[in-house]
């Protein structure tokens with residue numbers, strides 16, 4: 562399907578944009594930095610590339626990867642596990658940054674949406690695993706669960722996209738209200754285009770899944 | 773369907789929350805106020821109640837309103853027209869506030885998502901009108917266009933929900949960075965719960981439409 566190539570391209574575009582933003586404009590990524598902003602920068606990179614990009618590719622595996630049904634299922638569940646792991650790691654980076662900078666945890670709408678997303682994602686993964694892989698449900702149970710797996714999977718994925726939109730908006734608003742850059746400066750466009758690339762990635766991934 | 777009642781309740785809850793926030797905490801609504809914050813307050817109220825709540829009810833008309841097909845179609849298109857009109861009016865309030873307070877226009881991710889949403893919504897309305905109402909397409913054209921009308925209608929509606937999430941987050945971030953209220957103060961919960969009520973309203977409206 563034509564959406565697969567579009568998803569690959571938009572995923573790479575979102576990845577490049579978030580890297581340019583974090584590395585060229587925000588000073589780079591460093592888990593152990595004294596400058597805690599470099600600890601923070603790990604967060605958007607892992608959420609956009611590790612979580613959303615990988616999960617987008619995982620969703621489309623059944624349409625993009627050749628091979629047997631069981632092989633593609635294995636790739637789908639493995640990639641979703643990678644996305645979950647990198648997503649959790651990315652959230653840990655946000656908490657580490659908050660704790661080491663003495664900033665409150667879990668006060669913002671973004672943090673609530675983000676935490677809700679990753680919890681639902683973990684539940685969805687476990688439910689998918691026990692139903693479709695091991696131990697695996699009876700054939701007719703699988704058949705009736707599958708539409709829910711697809712619907713809820715898309716719903717949680719859309720929630721991840723919305724979380725990323727609020728995250729980018731929040732970071733840009735912090736930086737602009739503290740006069741780090743202006744409303745129409747290059748960095749504002751790089752950051753907002755990162756969010757728009759993630760949004761379009763989401764649109765085409767959902768289109769690819771349902772069509 | 774059980775989702776209809778849930779949608780009514782969540783819509784009323786979101787409406788009450790945005791009114792409490794705007795009136796009790798933010799000082800009320802006034803198009804001609806000298807205090808420009810009261811001009812701004814018209815924006816969230818019209819976007820949540822006038823645009824999103826009305827559009828949610830419009831989407832579910834075919835499942836919630838009894839009567840002939842043509843009658844429900846008339847209610848659907850009329851309510852969507854009301855939502856579009858109040859949405860445009862609500863955006864005018866945001867521009868009026870910006871202009872009279874000498875704040876830049878259209879610099880934020882929220883404003884881009886919001887403007888994109890309302891433009892797509894207007895196009896969707898016109899396309900729906902000419903296809904299904906007047907002059908109306910041939911029967912087989914209608915049949916093939918309908919799944920796209922539903923899919924794109926839901927997509928644009930989800931974009932409206934995402935725009936509202938970013939809008940609430942942006943306003944709360946402005947108020948918290950300028951120390952109007954703290955991270956864990958009542959107003960923060962009222963505002964964030966408004967956003968969550970809108971999100972749940974969106975989830976159940978989409979569920980109601982597809983199931």
Ligand code: HEM
Pocket residue numbers: 604605608609612613652655656657659660665666667668669670671672673674675676678679720721722724725726727728729730731732
């Ligand atoms: C699906 C993607 C994302 C998820 C699940 C997510 C999740 C989270 C969570 C749970 C926190 C709270 C950390 C704490 O309270 O200590 C957080 C904080 C933060 N995130 Fe994200 N995030 C995502 C994407 C992004 C992106 C793309 C950005 C862009 C810069 C971002 C910016 C922030 C900021 C500025 C904070 C600190 C302020 C706050 O707590 O709201 N996030 N994120």
Ligand code: HEM
Pocket residue numbers: 620621623624634637638641682683685686687689690691693694707710711714715717718769770771
């Ligand atoms: C949070 C993790 C997961 C998410 C978000 C997710 C999401 C999705 C989505 C959106 C689809 C529809 C794909 C399409 O229409 O092309 C799908 C299909 C499927 N998923 Fe998952 N999934 C997850 C985890 C798992 C796991 C762990 C398994 C275990 C094997 C699994 C098994 C399946 C199966 C069997 C299909 C149906 C493939 C088909 O025959 O069309 N999923 N998943």
Ligand code: HEM
Pocket residue numbers: 815816819820823824863866867868870871876877878879880881882883884885886887889890931932933935936937938939940941942943
């Ligand atoms: C679907 C719903 C919404 C749409 C379509 C929308 C659209 C817009 C647009 C187009 C602007 C730009 C005005 C300008 O540049 O002069 C704007 C500004 C604004 N809106 Fe919304 N809005 C929505 C909901 C909300 C909500 C619920 C809030 C909550 C308070 C909100 C808060 C703001 C704020 C703070 C601004 C000014 C800062 C900025 O330009 O980003 N919006 N909105």
Ligand code: HEM
Pocket residue numbers: 831832834835845848849852893894896897898900901902904905918921922925926928929980981982
């Ligand atoms: C921006 C405005 C509009 C949006 C967002 C929208 C959205 C939707 C959605 C989501 C559905 C699916 C409802 C369901 O599954 O229960 C639907 C159905 C429908 N809409 Fe619209 N719509 C809009 C405007 C219009 C207009 C102007 C017309 C003109 C008559 C129209 C005609 C229809 C028809 C005929 C159906 C199919 C009803 C059925 O037989 O199930 N829509 N619309």
Ligand SMILES: O=C1O[C@H]([C@@H](O)CO)C(O)=C1O
Pocket residue numbers: 841845903904905911914915916918
């Ligand atoms: O005008 C309409 O077109 C569709 C359908 O007839 C297409 O098959 C529908 O439900 C209408 O009310």
